[in-house]
Amino acid sequence: MNLLIHHFWELTITGLTIGAIYALVALGYTLVYGVLRLINFAHSEVFMYGSFAAVWVLMALNAAGATGLGLVGFLLLGGIAAMAASALVAFILELVAYRPLRKRNSPPLIALISAIGASFVLSEAMGLRDKPFAWLGLDAKLADYVGRPRENTPLPALLHSQKLFNFFGYNVTNVDVIILVSAIIMMVVLDQFVRRSRLGRGIRAVAMDAESAALMGVNHNRVIRLTFVIGGIMAGGAAMLYLLKIGVTRYNAGFILGIKAFTAAVLGGIGNLRGALLGGFVLGVAENYGSALVGSQWKDVVAFVLLIVILLFRPTGLLGESLGKARA
Amino acid sequence: MLLEVDDLCVNYGRIEAIRNVSFTVGEGEVVTLIGANGAGKTTTMKTISGLRPVRAGSIRFKGEDITSMPAHDRPVLGIAQSPEGRGVFVGMTVAENLDMGAYARVDRKTKAVKDDLDRVYSLFPRLSERQTQVAGTMSGGEQQMLAIGRALMARPTLLLLDEPSMGLAPMLIQQIFDIVTEINQQGTTVLLVEQNAAQALKRAHRAYILETGEVVREGTGAELAADPAVKAAYLGGDV
Numbered sequence: 252m253n254l255l256i257h258h259f260w261e262l263t264i265t266g267l268t269i270g271a272i273y274a275l276v277a278l279g280y281t282l283v284y285g286v287l288r289l290i291n292f293a294h295s296e297v298f299m300y301g302s303f304a305a306v307w308v309l310m311a312l313n314a315a316g317a318t319g320l321g322l323v324g325f326l327l328l329g330g331i332a333a334m335a336a337s338a339l340v341a342f343i344l345e346l347v348a349y350r351p352l353r354k355r356n357s358p359p360l361i362a363l364i365s366a367i368g369a370s371f372v373l374s375e376a377m378g379l380r381d382k383p384f385a386w387l388g389l390d391a392k393l394a395d396y397v398g399r400p401r402e403n404t405p406l407p408a409l410l411h412s413q414k415l416f417n418f419f420g421y422n423v424t425n426v427d428v429i430i431l432v433s434a435i436i437m438m439v440v441l442d443q444f445v446r447r448s449r450l451g452r453g454i455r456a457v458a459m460d461a462e463s464a465a466l467m468g469v470n471h472n473r474v475i476r477l478t479f480v481i482g483g484i485m486a487g488g489a490a491m492l493y494l495l496k497i498g499v500t501r502y503n504a505g506f507i508l509g510i511k512a513f514t515a516a517v518l519g520g521i522g523n524l525r526g527a528l529l530g531g532f533v534l535g536v537a538e539n540y541g542s543a544l545v546g547s548q549w550k551d552v553v554a555f556v557l558l559i560v561i562l563l564f565r566p567t568g569l570l571g572e573s574l575g576k577a578r579a
Numbered sequence: 580m581l582l583e584v585d586d587l588c589v590n591y592g593r594i595e596a597i598r599n600v601s602f603t604v605g606e607g608e609v610v611t612l613i614g615a616n617g618a619g620k621t622t623t624m625k626t627i628s629g630l631r632p633v634r635a636g637s638i639r640f641k642g643e644d645i646t647s648m649p650a651h652d653r654p655v656l657g658i659a660q661s662p663e664g665r666g667v668f669v670g671m672t673v674a675e676n677l678d679m680g681a682y683a684r685v686d687r688k689t690k691a692v693k694d695d696l697d698r699v700y701s702l703f704p705r706l707s708e709r710q711t712q713v714a715g716t717m718s719g720g721e722q723q724m725l726a727i728g729r730a731l732m733a734r735p736t737l738l739l740l741d742e743p744s745m746g747l748a749p750m751l752i753q754q755i756f757d758i759v760t761e762i763n764q765q766g767t768t769v770l771l772v773e774q775n776a777a778q779a780l781k782r783a784h785r786a787y788i789l790e791t792g793e794v795v796r797e798g799t800g801a802e803l804a805a806d807p808a809v810k811a812a813y814l815g816g817d818v
Contacts, residue, residue, distance in 0.1 A: 449682065456668055456679055462630055463666035467733070468654035468683025 255543040261421035262539040268427050268496060270535020271434035275489035276512035277519070277527035278441065279341070279482025285458040285522040286478050288359060292366040293348065295509020296373035297341045297483050301490035302500035303377065304336030305329040306406050307396055315407035325409060326429070329494070334487030341483030344369055345476055353475075378502035403499040410495055430492045437488050438528055441481065445524060454478055458522065507551070514558050520568030529569055533557075580639075581606045581737055581768050582627070587636035589619075589626050596622040597792040599636070604737065604770050609763045611771040611779040611800070613813060614789035620772040621663045623789070624741045627770070628660045629653050640737070654683040657736030661726040661743060663772075669715030673706050676714050676725055680732025691734070698765075699728040702758055720751045727758070737768045744775045756782055776813035780804040788813070 255262065276298050283291045309315075309332075314325040348369040352362050381397045384390045390397055410429070414422035445451035456464035457474045465471060493508070494500060515534045519526025534554055541553025565571065582604040589596045597619035604610045612620050625631045627638060629650030637646045640656060659680070668676050677696060681687045700707035703724040709717065714725055723743055730738055740759065744752040756778050763769050773779035780786055783800040788809065796803065803809045 452671075452675065452679060453682065455671065456682075459668045459670055460666050462625075463662060463668065464679075465630060465650040466628055466654065466660050466662060466666070467679045467729075468651050469679075470649075470651045 252544065255540060258421070258543060260419040262543055263536055264418065264421060264423060264427055266536035266539035267532055268430045268492075268535070269538070270515075270532040271430055272489045272493050272496070272508070272531075273512045273515045273535055274528045274531025275434055275437060275485045275492070276508060277516040277531050278438075278485045278524065280513050280516040281519075281521055281524060281527040282454070282478045282482050284516070285524075286454060286461075286475055287349075287362075289349070289362050290366065290513070291344075291349075291479075291482075292363070292509075292513075293344055293369040293373060294341075294482065294486065295505030295512070296370050296377075297337045297344065297505075298486040298490050298493075298508060298512075299374065299377065299500065299502065299505035300340045301333035301337030301483075301487035302494055302504060303404065304487070305333040305491050305494055306404055306500060308332035309407045309409065310395060313407075314409055317409065322409065326491075326495075329406075329409075330433070330488055330491040333490045334484045337487030337490060338480045338483035340373070341479040341486070342476065344373075345479040349475075350472070374503055374505065380502075401502060403501050405499045406494040426495050430496060433488065434492060437485060441485065442524060444481075450474075450477060511554060514554060518558055518561055518568055520570040523568070523570045526568055526570035533569070580604065581608075581641060582770065583637075583639040584623075584627070585637045585639070587623070587626060587638065588634045589622050589631050590634050591622075595792055596631075597626075597789075600789070600792070600794055601636075602787045602794060602797070604768060606736075606768055607763075607766070608784045609759070609769045609771060609782055611773055611783035611786045612789055613773055613776045613779055613786060615813075616774070617791075618789040619792040620789055621741055624660060624663070624739050624770075624772055627739060628658060628662075651683070654733050654735070655685065657734075658739065659730040659733035659735035659737075660739035661723075661730040661741065663741040663745070665719075665722045665726040667714040667722050667725050667729070670713065672711050672713055673717075673725060674710045676729050677706070677732050680729035681734075684733065692732070695732055695734055699731050702731075702761065703728050719746050720748065720755075723747060723751075723755060727755075727762075731762065731767075735767060737770060738762065739770050739772075741772045742774065743771070744773060744778065752778065776809075777804070780814075 279294045279297065280291060283289060309325060309329050312325065317325050348365045349362060352365055378401050380400045381390055384393055384397045410426060412424045412426050415425050415428060416423055445454060453464065453469045453474050454477065456467060456469055457471060461471060511534065515530035516527045518534055519530025537557050538550050538554050542550040561569065580603045584600060584602050587600045588598050600623060612623060614620050622631060626633060629648060633646050637644055639645065640658060645653065668679060677699060681692050684692065686692065705721055706724055706728055714722060727740065727743060743755050743759065747755065752775065759769060759771065760782055771779055771783060780800040780803055786798065786800050786803050787794050788796040796809065
């Protein structure tokens with residue numbers, strides 16, 4: 252209890268930063284669920300590929316140690332690389348793992364199995380990435396990229412955590428600020444896109460009533476592809492922020508994070524964009540408070556107990572309604 | 580002919596929903612399909628919009644074969660439907676729903692859309708009053724007006740209306756049918772599916788009667804309304 256009281260603001264702010272990352276990944280789950288009623292379990296790998304793209308691009312560019320404008324440029328570049336890679340993986344995933352099933356009107360359970368299968372394939376492909384390069388004889392040349400494929404791959408030393416200002420006894424760092432500010436910018440842009448743009452309305456229309464949307468001339472397949480790509484972009488952004496916070500990635504980095512993000516989406520009300528955001532923040536903060544109260548080894552337990560308790564009282568999540576019914 | 584449906588067969592799994600249905604709709608007409616529940620009226624409408632795959636037969640619109648064209652490509656040709664059960668986007672406001680109606684229009688950024696919006700609001704003043712209301716919170720009658728208004732926002736050549744009177748109070752039914760007539764007089768061709776056969780026959784130039792998936796009678800609205808067999812089966816004798 253003392254720990255919680257003495258470090259309340261520290262726990263809150265670090266909880267919000269990890270929560271922001273959960274929230275960005277949760278958006279991908281919730282968007283796809285909204286239009287397809289499908290839990291895209293491979294979304295965690297979409298995130299993981301983004302994190303590798305950022306690391307590799309920054310390694311290739313020798314970004315370590317950059318300062319000033321160069322540093323800002325590298326951070327943005329890493330983020331863009333992660334978003335592009337994640338969006339691409341999500342796009343291919345939809346094309347290969349889901350579209351063929353949809354064409355044949357397969358039952359939802361089949362798509363779920365396909366999702367789980369795709370998740371393993373993507374993760375193991377990253378975990379075995381040295382093999383194809385060894386066959387090509389390129390493993391020595393690319394050792395920095397493909398060597399020790401099942402161990403942690405660190406982000407080049409780029410942004411050193413520095414205290415910026417004191418907030419009720421907690422020294423808020425530059426990393427905290429960058430994570431929160433960029434996450435909030437991405438969330439606001441997405442929210443406005445879905446509410447105001449024509450394509451965003453198309454997404455909402457499909458989520459509310461797919462047949463009516465088709466009668467309006469909304470191309471169902473194009474909307475689905477778009478939601479996968481948008482979810483990928485958000486996961487890529489999350490991957491870059493995750494690297495800034497955690498510093499390393501690995502072939503299975505998406506697993507626990509994906510489960511947490513999915514939990515956040517369910518917590519907020521799956522299918523509901525703002526619910527996913529709220530769920531992410533609530534989960535991040537609650538985890539931190541929980542670890543302060545009962546010990547950090549119970550962190551994941553706290554997260555899932557929270558989920559169960561909230562679903563007992565609000566079975567449709569905190570904000571309840573689906574992307575269909577919600578106004579956002 | 581604006582719309583030519585030829586020997587159309589549609590199945591749900593192994594069950595035949597409609598069999599060898601043929602009819603036409605000419606430019607400027609109001610044509611109605613009437614029949615009991617399960618006769619295949621809604622299936623016919625959904626197939627014309629492309630929501631149901633065709634097993635056999637063809638659909639031609641403005642002379643072009645659209646039998647296997649995807650549903651989302653049809654609005655731009657000039658086909659709009661107000662579906663059975665209204666199908667409004669319940670989480671969107673009235674204004675957003677109407678905006679969705681113009682989604683496929685090539686000229687959606689021009690003043691033409693604004694003019695059509697004004698026209699919808701003058702046909703349905705109720706919608707004008709409720710522009711910012713969320714559609715899901717409106718009454719059935721208001722949602723019906725919204726569904727018709729939304730279809731009009733596509734500026735269709737052919738307007739498909741599936742059960743516009745379903746679940747409405749008698750006063751409102753009269754009002755909806757008056758508006759259907761008005762829309763037609765403003766130049767839109769209307770294909771109307773109805774259980775309220777009396778009103779439908781009164782408003783339609785021509786009518787087809789569907790029974791268990793087949794066309795069993797056709798004629799002008801007045802002819803069928805006067806026919807003793809039709810009276811007995813669909814009009815309850817009191818017209």
